[in-house]
Amino acid sequence: MNGSNRFSVxxxxxxxxxxxxxxLVPSIAILLPWGWAFRIFQWITTHCPWFYGAQGNGALAEAQRVIHIEDPVQWLWTYRLIQLVDQGDLYLSRCRSHRWIDQYMQVTGTWPKPPFLGITFHWGAGLWSLRHLHTQGISAAFLSARFNRASFPKRWIAYGYTRLRIKEIKRASGSSVIYKGGSITQMKAAIHEGKAITALIDVPPREVGACLPISLFDRQAWWPSGLVKFAIREQIPVVAFSVGINLTTGIRQLHISDPLSGDNPQAFMEYLAGYFSDLITQMPPAWHCWDWVEEFFHHKSR
Known part of the structure; x- marks a missing residue:
């Protein structure tokens, strides 16, 4: 077999x-009532260990470098189930009305009056939190990295899925997606229009500029500080939020923190890191960034 054929295979x-x-498999979520679809998801991730297998094994190996995992088999099953639910949420969000939230989401806490900065994490299945914001009459601009075809070399389906997900984030939020790089002007415009801004903060230092130190897995790590500094300058509160999954029922569990205000960016960062650490303690396989975990411990000032 020549090189081109090996490449094609x-x-x-x-x-x-x-x-x-x-x-194919995540879209089962829209063909059945959610309770039935979730049971199928549980069956697939129990009986088909190859499903998200390589991805899960890589995440497990990285996680074991920084935390103790007592039951790797259970850890992998949980990781793969959450991946499947999170992938399926794209199709659910596109095809279900806001009434889905009333039946399948438990909410703790309340959103403050906008404008505010909502900080979340690559943990759990967060797409329905944006839909929940929308049901409360809050328009939220989502801050995102910019993806293009080069971000997914030779992977047309992954690229198409990501484009569709970004489009759905925009629809679910009832506002625009603001892309990083020259985003400050757009963020200011959004808050002056009375909108919220939502963003993910657990991003590796290589993808950002200014960072502040935090404690992560009992080590010094680094998270981007631009978001909290923006909130301080604009005098808007910061709210942490997350969406967990009940692994027995498939019910989403949206948690919204009390608003945090002040003028000390380090205090904001430590609060957010503490919130995140609680999530990891609650369900470590729900974090989607285990492959990058070592990157958070290295930062070169720019």
Whole structure:
């Protein structure tokens, strides 16, 4: 077999894998009532360990470098189930009305009156939190990294799925997506229009500029500080929020923190790091960034 044929076979396998994991199986969520679909998701992740297998094994290996995992088999099952639910949420959000929230989401806390900065994490399944904001009459601009075709070399399905998800985030939020890089002007405009801004803060230092130190897994780590400094300058509160999953029922569990105000960015960062650490204690396999965990402990000032 020549090199081009080997390449073609490898690419076909990757596209097939992406089709199964990002489209075919997750879309079961819209074909059945959620309780039934969730039971199918549980069955698949129990009896098909190859599903998200390589991804899960990589995440497990990285997690074991920084935390103790008593039951790796259970850890992997939980990780893969959450991945499947999170992928399926794209199709659920596109095809279900706001009434879905009333039946399948438990909410702790309340959103403050906008404008505010909502900080969340690559943990759990957060897309429905944006829909919940919308049901409360809050328009929220979502801050995102910019993706393009080069971000997914030779992976057409993964690229298409990501584009569709960004489009759904915009629809679910009832506002625009603000892309990083020259975003300050747009963020200011959003808050002056009385909107909220939502963003993910657990981003590796290589993707951002200014960072502040935090405690992560009992080590000094670094998170981007631009968001909290923006909130302090604009005098808007910061709210941490997250969406967990009940692994027995599939019910979403949205938690909204009390608003945090002040003028000390380090205090904001420590609060957010503490909130995140509580999430990791609650359900470590729900974090989607285990592959990058070592990157958070290294930062070169720019």
């Amino acid at each position: 490898a690419r076909f396998k990757q596209e097939t894998k992406d089709f199964l994991e990002r489209i």
